[in-house]
Amino acid sequence: MQITGGRLKGRRLYTGRIKALRPTSEKIREAIFNILNPFLTGGSVLDLFAGTGSLGIEALSRGMEEGVFVECNSAVIPILKKNIDSCQLSEYVEILKVPVSRGIKILNTRRKKFKLIFLDPPYQKQLVGKTLLELNESEILIPKGIIIAEHYHKEKIEDTYGKLKIMDQRKYGQSLISFFFSGNQT
Numbered sequence: 001m002q003i004t005g006g007r008l009k010g011r012r013l014y015t016g017r018i019k020a021l022r023p024t025s026e027k028i029r030e031a032i033f034n035i036l037n038p039f040l041t042g043g044s045v046l047d048l049f050a051g052t053g054s055l056g057i058e059a060l061s062r063g064m065e066e067g068v069f070v071e072c073n074s075a076v077i078p079i080l081k082k083n084i085d086s087c088q089l090s091e092y093v094e095i096l097k098v099p100v101s102r103g104i105k106i107l108n109t110r111r112k113k114f115k116l117i118f119l120d121p122p123y124q125k126q127l128v129g130k131t132l133l134e135l136n137e138s139e140i141l142i143p144k145g146i147i148i149a150e151h152y153h154k155e156k157i158e159d160t161y162g163k164l165k166i167m168d169q170r171k172y173g174q175s176l177i178s179f180f181f182s183g184n185q186t
Contacts, residue, residue, distance in 0.1 A: 001054065004030040006061030008087050013052055016079045023052045024120060024150060028172045032148060033062055035168070035179070036116070039146060040064060043115030046107070046140070048100045048131065053080045055118040055148075057087055064116060067093045070103035100127075101134055108138040115145050123152040123174075129161070132180065136162035147180040 003011045004026050015023055024032075032055075033040070040063035047056030050069035060067055067089075071080055077097055084093055096103045100121070107114075117135065121127035128151045135141060147164060151157065153176040159166045161180070168179040 001026060001052070003054075003058055003061050003087075005033055006058070006063065008057070008061035011061075011087055013054055013057065013083045014079055014086070015052055016076075018073075018075050018079070023054050024175075025172075028150070028175060028177065029054060029058050031170065031172065032177060033058060035170075036146070036148075037062070039116070043142075044068070044113065046070070046114040046117040048103065048117065048119045049121045049127075050080055050095075051076055051120065053083045055120060056093070057083060057089065059116055059118070060089055060092060061087070065092070068096060068103075068107065068112065068114075069093060070096045070098065070100050072097060072099045100131060104131075104134050104138050104140065107140050112140055113142050114140055115142050117141060117145065117147045118150075119147060120150040123155075126155060128155055128157050128178075132157070132161040132164055136164050141182045143183045145182045147182075149178045149180065151176055151178065 001013045045059040045064040045067040047069045050071040056067045164180045167181045170177045
């Protein structure tokens with residue numbers, strides 16, 4: 001697996017051999033970032049259920065300035081750290097080793113703001129809706145910010161979660177990518 005674009009294009013990412021780890025494929029990442037390209041002009045990115053960190057690292061490669069990665073699986077943390085270190089991004093990122101719900105609360109308490117949030121929970125766990133509700137209740141997404149949720153195509157999600165409104169969806173195999181925007185998009 002490698003970075004598909006930006007200043008780190010071609011950089012290999014370590015994936016390990018952990019069964020629970022399901023990194024976003026290069027094809028899907030490239031499609032997501034082709035859609036997001038005009039939006040990648042600085043600001044902060046949040047990678048929830050970070051895993052290998054491929055989504056957050058790709059965003060940093062393509063123009064985001066800093067990032068926070070939230071991952072609670074202790075077996076995955078060394079892989080995430082290795083990828084961040086090998087891409088020489090350590091000074092631009094923070095890793096929170098906590099469950100996503102707690103991470104959102106911590107970041108809200110710190111008054112952190114994000115322009116871009118990736119949400120890629122384990123499939124079959126029905127966590128997308130719950131996490132979108134938590135993000136809606138927090139104040140960590142800037143006005144006109146974007147949340148990209150990757151989830152199993154059969155997982156039921158709503159069109160709106162408070163101020164978060166679905167604006168686009170794309171299906172790739174068994175993955176559905178849902179784009180949520182905060183507030184009015186003009």
